[in-house]
Amino acid sequence: MSMFRRIRFGVLVIGLFSLLAWAGKNFVMPQAKPAVTYPAHDAHNDEKVIIALDPYDTSDKANIFNVKYNEVGFMPVFFVITNDGDEPISLNAMKAELVTRDRTKISPADEDDLYRRLAHPTQSTSPLPLPYPRTKIKGRLDSKTQEELQNSRFAARAVEPHSTQSGFLFFDVSDISNPLSGANFYLAGVHDSKGNELMYFEIPLEKYVNAPK
Numbered sequence: 001m002s003m004f005r006r007i008r009f010g011v012l013v014i015g016l017f018s019l020l021a022w023a024g025k026n027f028v029m030p031q032a033k034p035a036v037t038y039p040a041h042d043a044h045n046d047e048k049v050i051i052a053l054d055p056y057d058t059s060d061k062a063n064i065f066n067v068k069y070n071e072v073g074f075m076p077v078f079f080v081i082t083n084d085g086d087e088p089i090s091l092n093a094m095k096a097e098l099v100t101r102d103r104t105k106i107s108p109a110d111e112d113d114l115y116r117r118l119a120h121p122t123q124s125t126s127p128l129p130l131p132y133p134r135t136k137i138k139g140r141l142d143s144k145t146q147e148e149l150q151n152s153r154f155a156a157r158a159v160e161p162h163s164t165q166s167g168f169l170f171f172d173v174s175d176i177s178n179p180l181s182g183a184n185f186y187l188a189g190v191h192d193s194k195g196n197e198l199m200y201f202e203i204p205l206e207k208y209v210n211a212p213k
Contacts (some may be wrong), residue, residue: 027064027066027147027148027151027152029166029167030078032080032164032166033080033164034050034082034164035050035051035052035080035164036050036082038052038054039207039208039211040052040053040054040185040203040204040205040207040211041053041080041207042201044199044201047198048084049082049159049190049198050081050082051079051081051187051203052080052081052203053078053079053203053205054077054078054080054208055075055205056075057075057180062076065148065152066145066148067118067148072118072174073117073172073173073175074109074114074170074172074173074174075170075173076152076170077098077170077185078168079096079154079167080166081156081159081164081165081190082159082163082164083159083161083163084162085162086161087161087193088160089158089159089190089193089198090158090190090191090193091156091159091189091190092191093189093190094187094190095188095189096108096169096187097185097186097187098171098183098184098185099183099184099186100176100179100182101178104176106171106172108154108169108170108171111149111150111153113172114149114153115141115146115149117172118141118145119141152167153169153170154168154169180205180208181205181206181209182205182206183205184203184204185201185203185205186200186201186202187200187201187202188200188201
């Protein structure tokens with residue numbers, strides 16, 4: 001009986017420490033390297049701008065998050081943009097899109113999309129007919145989850161000369177098997193300091209899939 005009590009006490013202690021460790025874990029943004037160093041990148045040498053993607057499609061990589069995004073159908077993708085030029089570039093009109101092998105086009109989820117899915121993980125994700133009120137649901141998530149979402153999403157509006165900006169884009173791949181295989185990422189709406197739009201960027205995700213691990 002004494003042995004049973006000791007085992008039960010040990011299990012409770014381990015569980016308590018695990019809970020405390022989870023509660024104390026804060027999201028830390030990965031340190032971005034220059035975009036050209038990632039396998040999946042596209043460099044505009046004339047404009048001296050490079051973008052890169054690093055999908056967090058494995059459990060080992062996704063452990064930096066408290067939220068299990070894959071369990072609610074989202075794939076986090078670390079997005080990196082490097083400006084090697086002498087003038088800043090603007091991202092105010094940036095438009096990103098993931099196009100799957102079967103030509104399904106997926107835009108990054110916005111903050112409301114993420115809040116809504118995390119608050120209602122079993123709710124149907126099919127698009128609703130317009131007009132439909134997009135109610136805010138931030139109050140239904142704990143503050144730690146809200147903070148992680150706000151701190152992890154890519155939010156830069158410009159990239160200064162000889163610098164790099166980074167953050168996560170979240171793509172809804174809940175109904176797609178092997179979303180990276182045969183997919184392409186497109187980025188448009190990047191402007192130089194004079195307001196001229198740069199040529200669009202394109203990254204075949206096979207560059208990531210086939211890269212040495």
